[in-house]
Amino acid sequence: MTLSAGIVGLPNVGKTTVFQAITGVPAATRHANMFSTTAPVPGVVDVPDPRLQQIAQHVATKKIVPAQMHVTDIPALVHGSSEGAGMGVGFLGAIKESDALLHVVRCFENPAVQNSSGSIDPAADAEIVELELAHTDRATLQRNVERVGKKAKAGDAECRVQLACFEKAIAVVEAGTMLRQAEFTLPEKKLLQPLFLMTQKPVLFLANVGEEDRHGHSAHVAALRAYAERTGAMVAHLCGDLEAEFAVMTPDERAPFMAEYGFAESGLSRIIHTTFDLLGLQTFFTAGEKQIRAWVIHKGDTALVGAGTIHTDFTKKFVRAEVFQVPDLMQWQSEKALREHGKLRLEGKDYVLRDGDVCYFLIAN
Numbered sequence: 001m002t003l004s005a006g007i008v009g010l011p012n013v014g015k016t017t018v019f020q021a022i023t024g025v026p027a028a029t030r031h032a033n034m035f036s037t038t039a040p041v042p043g044v045v046d047v048p049d050p051r052l053q054q055i056a057q058h059v060a061t062k063k064i065v066p067a068q069m070h071v072t073d074i075p076a077l078v079h080g081s082s083e084g085a086g087m088g089v090g091f092l093g094a095i096k097e098s099d100a101l102l103h104v105v106r107c108f109e110n111p112a113v114q115n116s117s118g119s120i121d122p123a124a125d126a127e128i129v130e131l132e133l134a135h136t137d138r139a140t141l142q143r144n145v146e147r148v149g150k151k152a153k154a155g156d157a158e159c160r161v162q163l164a165c166f167e168k169a170i171a172v173v174e175a176g177t178m179l180r181q182a183e184f185t186l187p188e189k190k191l192l193q194p195l196f197l198m199t200q201k202p203v204l205f206l207a208n209v210g211e212e213d214r215h216g217h218s219a220h221v222a223a224l225r226a227y228a229e230r231t232g233a234m235v236a237h238l239c240g241d242l243e244a245e246f247a248v249m250t251p252d253e254r255a256p257f258m259a260e261y262g263f264a265e266s267g268l269s270r271i272i273h274t275t276f277d278l279l280g281l282q283t284f285f286t287a288g289e290k291q292i293r294a295w296v297i298h299k300g301d302t303a304l305v306g307a308g309t310i311h312t313d314f315t316k317k318f319v320r321a322e323v324f325q326v327p328d329l330m331q332w333q334s335e336k337a338l339r340e341h342g343k344l345r346l347e348g349k350d351y352v353l354r355d356g357d358v359c360y361f362l363i364a365n
């Protein structure tokens, strides 16, 4: 599976900067004026995972293939976007297609950068964008209530179930709650899925901090954290300006800068890993002569699902999986030694994969 995240937020909060930091694309369209991004810009990023290199120390291979994440820089939303203000909502499709939203909120002070709301107020800024998304969700739900309502009244059982579900969702939105905060049953989720509701998507707020607050201790970040807690979202801080510079450096160039600024992990890697958590995802690996590769699955997925991620055929022909963990490989240094020390386990199709499992799937001919 591929994971896709859409970057949203008010104008001039650093969305494009964060996009460039994540994708490592050198600055092209960074502007201090508003609405400089007029269409969604897609990008792809390799998911950094040091375990790939660790495996490669002991398994000879031709290439290393990291997991990938799709990221889209989406034009700014403003108050009234859902009614056509600013860039309007013509690009909402890009938001709807995203599995998760990375919502950039300005927490940096810089008088040279125009600010659409007059002052730095992270919670209020976050809310402006979220209310626009909520307005659009409500309109979508209302259209669908009308669509199924008539048939429901005429006695159509399926439409009645849909109607009840859509009305429940409208009540959530009208109570000022994000849909992601509401409990929906699995059947309800299935009914809502085709509507691509935006406030149902998991949100990671990115507090874009100034260099002086690069560890995210300011009141601005605290305010955003409080907002996120109230609304069922997560928060990560990063300094977009710094990270965008780091992103275009080689690892060797980057290391001394990161040390100087006191960073253990790049903001990019933190964001990607938090997004994985947010979406309930994890990684397993395959390792052989041809390639060492990271695969993305949901937490709780079985070996059979994992095999199916590699090739749909594998699901039909699955025999068993040989599984070991990266730290064991680091200790014993070869597959042979893992086998001898009982660290290479044989698992059936119902085995629940753990994050960091290295798997070899035996497939029937």
Ligand SMILES: Nc1nc2c(ncn2[C@@H]2O[C@H](COP(=O)(O)OP(=O)(O)O)[C@@H](O)[C@H]2O)c(=O)[nH]1
Binding pocket: 009, 010, 011, 012, 013, 014, 015, 016, 017, 018, 029, 030, 031, 032, 034, 035, 036, 037, 076, 108, 109, 110, 113, 208, 209, 210, 211, 238, 239, 240, 241, 242
């Ligand atoms: N001081 C400071 N300026 C930033 C930071 N992030 C972005 N900016 C500046 O804010 C302006 C708008 O950034 P941009 O990424 O184009 O914002 P967007 O409209 O949300 O895409 C640019 O001039 C950036 O250099 C930051 O972390 N600190």
Ligand SMILES: [Mg+2]
Binding pocket: 015, 016, 017, 036, 037
């Ligand atoms: Mg932009």
